[in-house]
Amino acid sequence: MVIAIGFxxxxxxxxxxxxxxxxxxxxxxxxxxxxPGEGFLPKxxxxxxxxxxxxxxxxxxxxxxxxxxDIDVVCYTKGPGMGAPLATVAIVARTVAxxxxxxxxxxxxxxxxxxMGRLITGAKNxxxxxxxxGNTQVIAYSKKDTAYSLSxxxxxxxxxxxxAKKGEKYVSLPxxxxxxxxxxxxxxxxxxxxxxxxLREGYTEADLCYSLQETVxxxxxxxxxxxxxxxxxxxxxxxxxxxxxxxxQAMMHQMCLERDAKLFATDERFCIDNGVMIAxxxxxxxxxxTKMKWEDCFITQxxxxxxxxxxxxxx
Amino acid sequence: xxxxxxxxxxxxxxxxxxSYLGVPTLVKDRFKKKYRHPTLDDTLxxxxxxxxxxxxxxxxxxxxxxxxxxxxxxxxxxxxxxYFPYSVTAKEFIFNANESLIEVLSHCIGKLLGxxxxxxxxxxxxxxxxxxxxxxxxIDIFYESFQNLELILIDFGLSHTxxxxxxxxxxxxxxERAILSTHTTTYNIFTGILNxxxxxxxxxxxxxxxxxxxxxxxxxxxMVG
Ligand SMILES: Nc1ncnc2c1ncn2[C@@H]1O[C@H](COP(=O)(O)OP(=O)(O)O)[C@@H](O)[C@H]1O
Ligand SMILES: [Mg+2]
Numbered sequence: 438m439v440i441a442i443g444f445x446x447x448x449x450x451x452x453x454x455x456x457x458x459x460x461x462x463x464x465x466x467x468x469x470x471x472x473p474g475e476g477f478l479p480k481x482x483x484x485x486x487x488x489x490x491x492x493x494x495x496x497x498x499x500x501x502x503x504x505x506x507d508i509d510v511v512c513y514t515k516g517p518g519m520g521a522p523l524a525t526v527a528i529v530a531r532t533v534a535x536x537x538x539x540x541x542x543x544x545x546x547x548x549x550x551x552x553m554g555r556l557i558t559g560a561k562n563x564x565x566x567x568x569x570x571g572n573t574q575v576i577a578y579s580k581k582d583t584a585y586s587l588s589x590x591x592x593x594x595x596x597x598x599x600x601a602k603k604g605e606k607y608v609s610l611p612x613x614x615x616x617x618x619x620x621x622x623x624x625x626x627x628x629x630x631x632x633x634x635x636l637r638e639g640y641t642e643a644d645l646c647y648s649l650q651e652t653v654x655x656x657x658x659x660x661x662x663x664x665x666x667x668x669x670x671x672x673x674x675x676x677x678x679x680x681x682x683x684x685x686q687a688m689m690h691q692m693c694l695e696r697d698a699k700l701f702a703t704d705e706r707f708c709i710d711n712g713v714m715i716a717x718x719x720x721x722x723x724x725x726x727t728k729m730k731w732e733d734c735f736i737t738q739x740x741x742x743x744x745x746x747x748x749x750x751x752x
Numbered sequence: 753x754x755x756x757x758x759x760x761x762x763x764x765x766x767x768x769x770x771s772y773l774g775v776p777t778l779v780k781d782r783f784k785k786k787y788r789h790p791t792l793d794d795t796l797x798x799x800x801x802x803x804x805x806x807x808x809x810x811x812x813x814x815x816x817x818x819x820x821x822x823x824x825x826x827x828x829x830x831x832x833x834x835y836f837p838y839s840v841t842a843k844e845f846i847f848n849a850n851e852s853l854i855e856v857l858s859h860c861i862g863k864l865l866g867x868x869x870x871x872x873x874x875x876x877x878x879x880x881x882x883x884x885x886x887x888x889x890x891i892d893i894f895y896e897s898f899q900n901l902e903l904i905l906i907d908f909g910l911s912h913t914x915x916x917x918x919x920x921x922x923x924x925x926x927x928e929r930a931i932l933s934t935h936t937t938t939y940n941i942f943t944g945i946l947n948x949x950x951x952x953x954x955x956x957x958x959x960x961x962x963x964x965x966x967x968x969x970x971x972x973x974x975m976v977g
Contacts, residue, residue, distance in 0.1 A: 618926060
């Protein structure tokens with residue numbers, strides 16, 4: 438039996454969760470909310486996390502009903518993410534691990550999403566589409582115990598779902614799929630260049646959002662389908678913030694229907710960054726004997742998914 | 753399609769096998785993808801059929817073995833082409849063959865791709881699923897020697913024939929990623945491919961330099977949770 442506590446703070450959400458062999462004992466969270474239209478900045482986000490982290494920690498322990506001495510391993514997000522918020526939360530994890538005299542493990546944020554997704558959906562060997570505001574990847578775990586990221590490209594990161602629902606007219610936009618890789622740079626520069634003239638031609642903003650969303654998601658679904666075919670997998674798992682987008686889920690579901698594959702999408706509670714996913718992924722690492730030296734327990738803003746050795750996977 | 757039976761579902765199409773005008777034929781059907789907007793679906797289907805046909809023909813003119821085309825029908829969203837009954841994909845081959853055969857295969861793939869790029873053809877979706885290995889003696893024996901085996905390049909839907917050094921580098925990069933995600937041989941297949949690529953493409957230095965850039969870009973792409 439392994440009880441793990443996980444600390445997540447790579448972006449604007451601060452989350453601490455406790456799991457016992459895959460069972461969620463507590464999942465507590467605070468979100469740093471910025472004024473409308475403003476993105477969150479590292480410094481302010483770090484301050485938010487610092488001001489709340491002890492309260493959330495207290496809450497997570499109380500809710501879980503366990504004693505601190507029951508914890509086997511302390512896990513924190515090592516990266517990727519914003520430096521200052523990551524560091525703020527990591528320092529707390531480091532400190533409590535020392536006070537409680539428990540081992541400490543740094544966890545890759547994306548792997549956290551994936552392992553959590555696998556846990557709650559029961560997917561065995563899925564192709565994983567990881568879509569969040571800042572980052573998009575199609576991931577296939579290989580047999581060589583390394584998670585390979587097949588593609589990784591900044592996504593537009595616009596929250597356009599709501600406006601897109603009101604769109605009606607479809608305008609053709611550049612579509613770029615290269616093997617199992619997608620590129621959004623063409624479509625974005627096209628949008629920037631043409632937006633004025635498209636609006637003058639009678640397309641509404643909603644139409645443009647709709648068309649952008651249809652095109653970008655079609656690229657993502659196609660890429661996922663290509664990975665499914667090449668890796669001979671029949672499972673798709675969508676994780677990450679944008680994974681909650683209903684249109685993306687509907688399109689993916691349709692694609693899966695057309696090739697007898699199964700779609701797993703994790704729900705809102707877990708798509709969004711949280712501490713449980715870090716605890717769970719960390720517990721898997723702990724179980725497989727992973728140890729980290731204190732000097733390796735740093736944070737890193739850039740952290741590729743395929744840098745992680747997936748020692749806990751048997752297949 | 754009477755007498756045709758579904759044999760596979762590929763990355764974007766369904767493959768039917770049967771007989772057309774008395775010869776073994778494969779029909780590649782780019783069926784409607786209901787998940788995407790019909791306008792987009794229609795555009796992509798037509799673009800890809802045209803690209804596939806163009807590249808298959810161009811390959812033939814430069815001596816790269818591709819399926820012979822029998823019929824192209826945009827309305828039926830289909831290409832009718834030569835079927836290779838005695839074939840396996842390079843992927844299957846690599847799963848089953850011994851190291852030395854895999855080495856020969858890598859060498860052959862490298863030469864093939866070098867030649868393709870020397871003729872400015874970009875495949876666009878290089879994976880080990882898109883290379884067939886066919887036994888010329890019309891028997892199902894593959895893993896004894898490479899003697900009677902030949903490579904057939906397929907699946908040109910994402911191809912184009914006007915190309916830059918960057919396109920060639922990306923083409924190879926896509927292949928490298930595909931190999932990494934499926935094959936775990938101790939022999940380094942991709943290195944083997946690159947070594948043989950040099951033989952057929954005299955501009956290999958430029959391509960390899962670009963490839964290093966593309967690889968570095970891939971490694972550097974930051975991830976912001
Ligand atoms: N001419 C052919 N002869 C025999 N098998 C073929 C032929 N063309 C395709 N195949 C088989 O069908 C699979 C899918 O074909 P492909 O052209 O790659 O379609 P897709 O674009 O859908 O991936 C190939 O991986 C191969 O196994
Ligand atoms: Mg194919």
